[in-house]
Amino acid sequence: MSQSDSRFYEFGPFRIDAEKRVLQREGKVVPLKPKAFDTLLILVRNRGEVLEKDRLLELVWPDSIVEEANLPQNISALRKALGESPSERRYILTVPGRGYRFAAEVREIDDELPDLIVEKQTTSRLIIEEQSNEEATIGGLALQSAVSPRRLRFGLTILLVAGLLAAALSGLYFGLLKKPDGASRTHALRSLAVLPFKTLSGESDEFLGIGMADTLITRLSDLKEVQVRPTSSVLRLSNEGKPPVEIGQRLGVDSVLEGSIRRIGDRIRVTVQLVKVQDGASLWAEKFDENFTDIFTVEDSISAQVAESLTAQLTATQRAAMAKRYTENIEAYQLYLKGQYHINKSKPDSIRKGIEHFHQAIEKDQNYALAYAGMSRAYALLPITGDAPPGEALPKARDAARKALEIGDTLAEAHMSLANLAFWMWDLAESERASRRAIDLNPNNALAHFYYAHLLSNTGRHSEAISEARRASELDPLSLVINSLSGLFLYQAGRYEEAVEQIEKALEIDANYWVAHAQLGKVYVQKKMYHEAIAELQKARELSGDNTETLSLMGHALAASGNKDQARKLLDEIKKLSKQKYVPPYNIAMIYAGLGEKERVFEMLEKAYEDWDVRMVFLKIEPKWDVYRTDPRFASLLERVGLAP
Numbered sequence: 001m002s003q004s005d006s007r008f009y010e011f012g013p014f015r016i017d018a019e020k021r022v023l024q025r026e027g028k029v030v031p032l033k034p035k036a037f038d039t040l041l042i043l044v045r046n047r048g049e050v051l052e053k054d055r056l057l058e059l060v061w062p063d064s065i066v067e068e069a070n071l072p073q074n075i076s077a078l079r080k081a082l083g084e085s086p087s088e089r090r091y092i093l094t095v096p097g098r099g100y101r102f103a104a105e106v107r108e109i110d111d112e113l114p115d116l117i118v119e120k121q122t123t124s125r126l127i128i129e130e131q132s133n134e135e136a137t138i139g140g141l142a143l144q145s146a147v148s149p150r151r152l153r154f155g156l157t158i159l160l161v162a163g164l165l166a167a168a169l170s171g172l173y174f175g176l177l178k179k180p181d182g183a184s185r186t187h188a189l190r191s192l193a194v195l196p197f198k199t200l201s202g203e204s205d206e207f208l209g210i211g212m213a214d215t216l217i218t219r220l221s222d223l224k225e226v227q228v229r230p231t232s233s234v235l236r237l238s239n240e241g242k243p244p245v246e247i248g249q250r251l252g253v254d255s256v257l258e259g260s261i262r263r264i265g266d267r268i269r270v271t272v273q274l275v276k277v278q279d280g281a282s283l284w285a286e287k288f289d290e291n292f293t294d295i296f297t298v299e300d301s302i303s304a305q306v307a308e309s310l311t312a313q314l315t316a317t318q319r320a321a322m323a324k325r326y327t328e329n330i331e332a333y334q335l336y337l338k339g340q341y342h343i344n345k346s347k348p349d350s351i352r353k354g355i356e357h358f359h360q361a362i363e364k365d366q367n368y369a370l371a372y373a374g375m376s377r378a379y380a381l382l383p384i385t386g387d388a389p390p391g392e393a394l395p396k397a398r399d400a401a402r403k404a405l406e407i408g409d410t411l412a413e414a415h416m417s418l419a420n421l422a423f424w425m426w427d428l429a430e431s432e433r434a435s436r437r438a439i440d441l442n443p444n445n446a447l448a449h450f451y452y453a454h455l456l457s458n459t460g461r462h463s464e465a466i467s468e469a470r471r472a473s474e475l476d477p478l479s480l481v482i483n484s485l486s487g488l489f490l491y492q493a494g495r496y497e498e499a500v501e502q503i504e505k506a507l508e509i510d511a512n513y514w515v516a517h518a519q520l521g522k523v524y525v526q527k528k529m530y531h532e533a534i535a536e537l538q539k540a541r542e543l544s545g546d547n548t549e550t551l552s553l554m555g556h557a558l559a560a561s562g563n564k565d566q567a568r569k570l571l572d573e574i575k576k577l578s579k580q581k582y583v584p585p586y587n588i589a590m591i592y593a594g595l596g597e598k599e600r601v602f603e604m605l606e607k608a609y610e611d612w613d614v615r616m617v618f619l620k621i622e623p624k625w626d627v628y629r630t631d632p633r634f635a636s637l638l639e640r641v642g643l644a645p
Contacts, residue, residue, distance in 0.1 A: 008109035009044050011091065014082065016044060020258075020273065020285075021198075022243075023081065029280035030081050031243040035060055039074040043092060043102040052099040075100060189254035189276070191227040192220065192306070193234050195244060197270070198260040209261055210235065210344075211337025212270075216257070216302060218370075218413070227444045229253060232344065233478040236510075248277035252477055255283065257306055272302055326408070327371075332364035336371045343378045348385050354378045358400075369408035376400035376417040380424060383614050385547075389582050390424075390612040397421045412442035419451045423458075424614040426641050431455050446476035453489060458617050459643070462493035480506050484516040491523050492621040499523045514543035518550050521557060526623055530561035548574060549615075552587035556624065559594030567594060584608065586615035593624050602633050609637060616641050 009016040015024045021037055023030045032040070038060050043051065051059075057071055075092060082091050091104045194216045197209035213231065220228045229251050237247045248256040259272035273285035286302075327333055335357045343354035358375035361368055379397035382388035401421050404414035419434035435452035442448060449472035456465035469486040476482055487503035490496075500523055506516040517540035524533035534557050541550040551574050559567035571591045577583055589604035608616055619625060619634075620643040628634045638644045 006108040009041075010107040010109065011044070011104040016041060019260075019271070024280075027280075029243060029245050031246050032081055033074075033077065033241040033243075035070075035241070036074045036077045036081070039071075040078050043100060044106055047102040047104070047106050050095045050098055050101045056099055190225065191229070191253040191255070193229040193248055193251045193253045193256050194220070195234055195238050195247065195256060195258045197258075197272075200260055200262040208263070208334070208337060210341055211334075212259075212261065214337070214340055216306075220306060221412070221442050221445060224443055227253070227475060230446055230476050230479070232481075233476050235344070236478060236480075244275055245277055245280045248275070250478065253277060257302075259302075270302075274306060326411075327361075327365045327368045329365040329368075332361045332368055332371065335361035335364065336368065336374065339371070339374050339378070343374065343381065348382065348388075351378050351381050351385070367407050369404045369411050369414055372400045372404035372407065373411065373413045373417045376404060376421055380417075380421045383584075384424065390614055394421070394425050394612060394614075398425065410441060412438045412445055412448065415441065416445070416448050416451060419448070419455075423451065423455050423617060425612070426617060426643075428455060428459060428617075428642050444475055446472045446479060446482060449475065450479075450482050450485070454485065457489040457492050458621055460621055462489070465489045466493065478509055480510055480513045481515065483509065484513065484519050487516075487523070488519050491519065491526070494623075496523050496527055512543055514540045514547070514550065517543065518553060521553055525553075525557050525560055530557060533557045534561070546577075548577065548583045548587050551577075552590045555591035556594035559591065559596075564595060567591060571595075584613050584615055585611055586613045586618075590624060593628075598628070598631075601628065602631075605637055609640060617643070619643055 007017065007019050009018065013026050014030070016022075017024070018041060021034070023032055023037065023040065039056070042056065042059050053071060060071070060074070075094075079089075079092060084091060089103075091102060093101045093103045095101055194213045196213045199209040210231070213234070217228050217231055217234075220226060233251060234247070237250055242250070244256045244258045248254075254277055256275045256277060257272065258275065259270060262269045268288075270288045271285075272287075274283040275281070276283055327336070339354040339357035339361060341354075342350040342357065355375060355378045358371050358378065361371040362375070365371070376397045379393045379400065382393040383390040397417075398421055401414065401418040404411065404417060408414050415434045415438035419431050419438055422428070422431035422434060432452070432455055435448065435455060438445065438448040439452065449468045453465045453468035453472060456462075456468060466486075466489055469482070469489050472482050473479070473486055483506035484503055487499045487506070490499035490502055500520065503516050503520045503523070506513055507520075510516075517536045521533045521536035521540060524530070524536060534554065537550060537554040537557055541547070541554060544550050551570060555567045555570040555574070558564070558570065571588070574583060574588060574591070578588075585604045585607035589601050589608065592600040592604060605616075605619075607613075616637075619638055619641060625634065635644070
């Protein structure tokens with residue numbers, strides 16, 4: 001047995017689980033960033049040897065060129081995590097001029113134990129660990145990791161019982177969770193974050209790990225008793241390399257589901273565990289070995305076991321909802337995951353890639369409701385980013401949303417897509433109906449509440465809007481868009497001080513989020529804090545890559561502050577840009593409003609109406625237009641857009 005084959009390594013009070021990538025001290029998780037963990041594992045596996053700095057850099061960052069300064073930073077983080085002081089180096093020694101050596105005695109522990117271990121904890125905690133043999137083959141195929149060789153945990157016999165394993169474990173699990181009086185006992189956890197599954201087969205499968213998490217989030221969101229954090233916020237924290245327990249704490253959830261995927265040819269291995277955030281305890285863990293085409297079976301088993309471990313016994317309706325598959329075509333499913341992966345980047349080029357993948361998914365399965373809903377969302381994003389004329393993108397988004405609803409009327413995502421689309425297409429009555437339906441189908445969906453809040457705010461129902469936005473923020477506390485635009489809703493309600501406080505919350509999450517800087521600039525203009533407004537809008541411009549809305553807001557702020565010459569220069573810049581790409585007329589009208597050129601304002605607003613400019617939904621409540629509200633032309637625009645009182 002080579003050192004790299006062992007799963008567990010123990011030294012002093014510490015224990016490393018190499019497969020789950022967890023460091024524990026006396027049973028409690030010690031948070032480590034991924035590269036710091038890699039550094040520790042390499043040092044431990046090569047204990048007693050001096051690892052030269054260049055060699056260590058090569059092992060920790062095998063596919064990257066990094067500065068040597070990254071290595072001391074990792075070592076410093078490890079020493080802090082291990083409780084070492086400058087005067088006492090018990091574990092990691094520096095060898096001057098050469099590198100580092102791990103000096104402590106290490107105990108290796110293999111997992112050559114019976115195939116199934118069930119441990120019942122006094123805190124109603126169940127841990128299921130399936131152990132492996134030294135080497136295994138599945139279906140005649142020897143599975144070897146392309147990243148680092150590890151012990152395999154199932155032999156050939158698992159193929160004969162793969163379909164029964166999840167049910168057997170589930171039955172055993174719930175049998176152990178029964179009280180003597182027969183009453184069901186659960187873990188009393190009511191909120192969950194599903195982390196993107198680590199992909200161990202190479203970067204080409206990255207979308208699969210994110211996609212599996214997204215699919216499980218969608219399924220588990222059908223449980224009204226459990227709040228499941230959305231993919232966007234989970235991705236943000238996981239991309240920062242934070243450990244699962246810390247992510248759970250930041251997201252304010254009771255439990256975290258983490259896992260990994262290894263794909264070898266037409267085989268797939270999924271390892272998953274549910275972790276209690278309070279103490280880092282594993283509630284259960286399981287491993288699946290299947291044909292890649294049976295990934296749906298894996299998702300069925302994971303979602304069912306998570307659901308039943310967090311809630312009381314599922315009803316027949318809940319079981320049916322959890323077991324529902326939106327496609328049986330594995331190729332369509334993969335294409336859908338790729339589409340989601342790309343549009344979540346929210347960049348025009350990526351959005352277009354996402355649309356292409358959704359089209360391909362629908363070619364494979366013309367009844368794939370989720371793919372239609374994703375396509376609708378993607379098309380609706382294009383004019384909002386200023387990348388496409390609304391008249392080209394919005395009808396396509398509408399057709400896709402209608403098709404999604406035709407196939408899956410009980411799919412919350414389909415109604416959310418329609419609610420969002422109808423809002424930007426000025427069909428506010430339809431947007432409200434779809435929003436209410438989406439919330440009814442999934443009351444724990446943050447975006448459903450957020451879309452509804454946006455509609456309420458833009459129609460002047462400010463108290464209701466702020467209440468819905470608050471609920472959305474509770475469900476997704478780290479969402480940049482929800483935190484930023486909750487500030488917009490306060491701004492539109494005339495509550496400027498509260499708006500500043502709310503937007504600053506978004507900037508605490510990500511100081512480089514350009515939308516938050518843009519919203520803050522708008523508030524400062526209304527407070528006549530022009531110096532601060534221009535500074536914020538300049539940041540928004542730089543961070544967004546000269547998004548036309550930030551340029552227009554800057555032009556308006558400059559004009560309002562008395563710097564009309566600079567405002568006109570910016571106006572000329574935007575006009576030149578409009579010859580190269582689509583520029584929303586509404587944005588140009590904002591600069592004319594700051595300059596006080598009334599006729600040009602109405603000229604641009606009429607053009608915005610003709611273009612179906614999505615930003616026209618702000619006419620009723622945007623303070624910039626207050627001086628024009630008595631003009632009959634403005635009243636006519638409001639009526640035509642559907643915003644008349």
